[in-house]
Amino acid sequence: MxxxxxxxxxxxxxxxxxxxxxxxxxxxxxxxxxxxxxxxxxxxxxxxxxxxxxxxxxxxxxxxxxxxxxxxxxxxxxxxxxxxxxxxxxxxxxxxxxxxxxxxxxxxxxxxxxxxxxxxxxxxxxxxxxxxxxxxxxxxxxxxxxxxxxxxxxxxxxxxxxxxxxxxxxxxxxxxxxxxxxxxxxxxxxxxxxxxxxxxxxxxRLDVVGAVLVTVAVSALVNGTILAGEHGWGTAGALVSFAVAVVVGAGFAWWELRGTTTPLVRFGVFRSRSVWVANVIVVFIGAATIAGFYFASLFLQDVLRYTPLQAGAAFLPFCMGTIVGAMTSARLAARIGTRTVMAAGLALGAIGMFLFSRLHADSTFLNGFLLPSVVASVGVGLCMVANTTLGTTGAAEHEAGLVSGLLNACRQCGGSIGLAALTAVAVSATKHSGTSTATQALVNGYDRAFVVTAGFALVAALVAALFVPSASRAHGGSAPASDGSRKGTTTTADSDVAATG
Incomplete structure (x- = not known):
């Protein structure tokens, strides 16, 4: 040619x-x-x-x-x-x-x-x-x-x-x-x-049985949490749902370990510190962000009486802050390490979520909603990209799809369980607020949910500070393959896996 x-x-x-x-x-x-x-x-x-x-x-x-x-x-x-x-x-x-x-x-x-x-x-x-x-x-x-x-x-x-x-x-x-x-x-x-x-x-082959088992287990857990929030934690419906979640969840673990030759999840991948830490963190990120959007949207419309258009426009600063955090994350991680970036970003997210819990019926966009939006969104942007990098860095080539799928699955399941739990918290706090007005009762419920959301982000920040490899960078590398062989170059993540056994 x-x-x-x-x-x-x-x-x-x-x-x-x-x-x-x-x-x-x-x-x-x-x-x-x-x-x-x-x-x-x-x-x-x-x-x-x-x-x-x-x-x-x-x-x-x-x-x-x-x-x-x-x-x-x-x-x-x-x-x-x-x-x-x-x-x-x-x-x-x-x-x-x-x-x-x-x-x-x-x-x-x-x-x-x-x-x-x-x-x-x-x-x-x-x-x-x-x-x-x-x-x-x-x-x-x-x-x-x-x-x-x-x-x-x-x-x-x-x-x-x-x-x-x-x-x-x-x-x-x-x-x-x-x-x-x-x-x-x-x-x-x-x-x-x-x-x-x-x-x-x-x-x-497709592990349809494993997919059905994990979906039923998580669905039962979410349903039990919702029923507990509506009718009480000791009601028959909630207890039955929790029992189904435990039994089917145990069945899923057995099936993946012993029952199939083509498991949906190869649990040995969690021997890599970067993989299990990133997945634990992303569960709490999903719970905090998905639930946070849900309750912030309801607060704007149910309490502050924003129209849908006004409520959507109120999230523009959050959108921009998330993008700024995401654009900055990789460069910061390359300079000061993924652990520092993630811990700081999640701490910012926790502070922002807690500031949301200070909103009240007389709040406005400028004196109430803007500051928490900026603080939380920058923190979310920083930690999401850094955590994705951490969770996929060093994966053997044949397991890249598995580790990326795990991150997505854990974030969504964390968001679903977190949203169900916080809906139960908000409904319960609203019912038992003892206030004279319906609006103030809603405020009490939403504020309680935001406090718990901040707790989710804080737990994730602590996990990042304690367990993310101290010298991890955004550059990546290769982690040990499942059979003990090496692919690519040895990285800090490799040495941390070896050190933790």
Whole structure:
């Protein structure tokens, strides 16, 4: 091939890889945006479909719970049928579920549609990162692509709240679901132009039993927490749900260890300190951020009487702060270490969440909501990107999908359980507030939830300060492979694994 032909081919390949990155980012932003885009619309949803205060959280939980429970299975599905096919299946399911949800007439129909979106999201989320890993070679190109992908993930939730406010105010709450249709079309076109039909791996079977067991266990735990908040911790329904969670959870552990030759989760991966620490931390990050968005949205509309559009606009500082934190995270981690960045970011997040608990019925945007938003959002942005880097640094190549899937699954399950627990806390505090006005009772409930949310972030900060490897950097490396062999260069994370046994 002539020099000119080589140059043309290189230009075409660069254009294709750019489109792959765009497709991956559109899929990812749709997945994370759909967790928060409905938050501002929740009061309108409750009024339109007659949700109770306790059951309303299932509009969020139905998505987050199914999404988190099936994330690992979604990654295996992409391996089985191929990346291109999995992308189109996930997008088609997301689009159909969104349309059905937009036309919902009862709470059950909407919750079922949100669960369908969760199934689709469980396919698309791990696939979006996998597309980057197989398209961009190791080094600066892949690092830059993952950085852009991480920024989209960090900012998507905050942007979702703003978009939800705009759609609910100008159109109706149903458009927070219908809006996914043009996004699905855009992602499908980008994928059709750029994503190649990778060869599937039929030798790898799907661990459907493991996926069902973990989803049932987490669902029972969330349901028990909600029932406990509504009717008391000693009620039969709550106790039965907790018992099912324990029994099925133990069954999942046995199945993964002894019952299948193709486990959904290979527990040996947690021998790496960076993996288990990052996953513990991301559980608390998910609980703090997902629940924080939920209660902040309700506070703005139920207490301060903001319109959906005003509530969405009030989250703009949070959106910008998250993006600033995400953009700064990698550079700071390279200079002062991941542990310092994560501990400081999570501490900022805890302070911001606690400041939210100081809001009252006479608060305004400037004298009440702005400062907590800025403090919490910068902290969230710093820790989310640094924690993703920590959790994937040093992973053996054949387990990159597993560790990235674990991070996503733990964040979503943490968010679902945290939201259920804090809904129970808020409902209980509201019922027993003893105040003379309904508005003040709501304030008491929301403030109590924000205090617990701050506690989640503080626990994560302590875990980061105590257990993140002291010399870890954002550069990465390779951790021990599962069979004891080494891939790549030895890193600080490797020595920490060896030291901890």
């Amino acid at each position: 002539s020099g000119q032909g080589i140059e043309v081919a290189a230009t075409r390949e660069a254009r294709r890889t750019g489109l792959v990155l765009a497709a991956a980012c559109v899929c990812q932003v749709m997945v994370v945006l759909d967790v928060s885009v409905v938050n501002v619309a929740l009061p309108s949803v409750a009024s339109s479909l007659d949700f109770s205060a306790g059951s309303l959280s299932w509009v969020v939980n139905a998505y987050v719970l199914v999404f988190g429970g099936l994330l690992l299975l979604g990654g295996r599905f992409a391996d089985l049928v191929g990346h291109r096919a999995a992308m189109f299946v996930g997008l088609a399911l997301f689009g159909v579920a969104s349309v059905l949800g937009g036309f919902s007439r009862t709470p059950g129909e909407l919750i079922a549609a949100r669960a369908g979106q969760g199934v689709a999201g469980a396919v698309l989320a791990p696939l979006s990162l996998t597309l980057i890993m197989v398209t961009f070679p190791e080094g600066k190109a892949r690092g830059r692509a993952i950085g852009i992908w991480s920024m989209v993930s960090a900012g998507g939730s905050a942007l979702g709240v703003l978009l939800g406010g705009l759609l609910t105010e100008w159109l109706s709450w149903r458009w927070v679901l219908f809006v996914n249709v043009p996004i699905v079309v855009a992602a499908a076109l980008l994928g059709a132009w750029s994503v190649r039909a990778a060869r599937p791996t039929p030798a790898r």
